[in-house]
Amino acid sequence: MIALLKHLHMTFALLSFLGFFLRGVWMMTGSPLLRRKPVKVVPHINDTLLLVTAIALAVLIGYSPLQHGWLLTKIVALFVYIGLGVLAFRHPKRPVRIGAWLAALIVFLYIVSVAFSKDPLGFLYLIN
Numbered sequence: 001m002i003a004l005l006k007h008l009h010m011t012f013a014l015l016s017f018l019g020f021f022l023r024g025v026w027m028m029t030g031s032p033l034l035r036r037k038p039v040k041v042v043p044h045i046n047d048t049l050l051l052v053t054a055i056a057l058a059v060l061i062g063y064s065p066l067q068h069g070w071l072l073t074k075i076v077a078l079f080v081y082i083g084l085g086v087l088a089f090r091h092p093k094r095p096v097r098i099g100a101w102l103a104a105l106i107v108f109l110y111i112v113s114v115a116f117s118k119d120p121l122g123f124l125y126l127i128n
C-alpha cells in the first residue's frame with residue numbers, strides 16, 4: 001500500500017512539473033491553449049491528488065512534520081511553489097510572470113531534492 005501510494009505521489013509530482021513547464025511555455029508564446037478549460041482545471045485536480053497522497057503517505061509511515069524537518073520543509077516549499085505559480089499566470093507584468101515561473105521551477109526541483117535526501121537543505125547543501 002505504501003509503495004503504491006509513493007509511486008502515485010511521485011507520478012502526480014512529475015505530472016505537476018511537466019504541466020507547469022508546458023503552461024509556462026504557452027504563457028510565454030501567448031498560446032490560446034492556456035485559456036482552455038481542461039488546461040485550467042486539470043492542474044488543480046492533479047495538485048490536490050499530489051497533496052492527498054503526500055498526507056496519506058506521511059500518516060501511514062508515521063512521519064510527523066514536527067519530528068522530521070525535511071517534511072515540514074516540503075510542506076512550506078509546496079506553498080511557496082503554489083504562490084509563485086499563481087503569480088506566474090496571473091500577474092499583469094510579463095517579466096514578473098516569467099521570473100515567478102522560473103523561480104517556481106527551481107523551488108519544485110528543490111522539493112524533489114529534499115524528498116530524496118530527507119534533508120531540509122536538499123540541493124542547497126551544495127552551496128553550504
Ligand code: HEM
Nearest residue numbers: 009010013054055057058063071074075078111112115116
Ligand atoms: C511538489 C511537491 C512534492 C514533490 C515534488 C514530492 C516528491 C517526492 C518524491 C520524489 C518522493 C520519493 C522519495 C524517495 O523515494 O525517497 C516523495 C516521498 C514522500 N513525500 Fe513527497 N513530494 C512533494 C510534496 C510532499 C508534501 C507536501 C508532503 C508532506 C505531507 C510529502 C510527503 C512525502 C512522504 C511522507 C514521502 C515518503 C518518504 C519515504 O518513503 O520515507 N511530499 N515525495
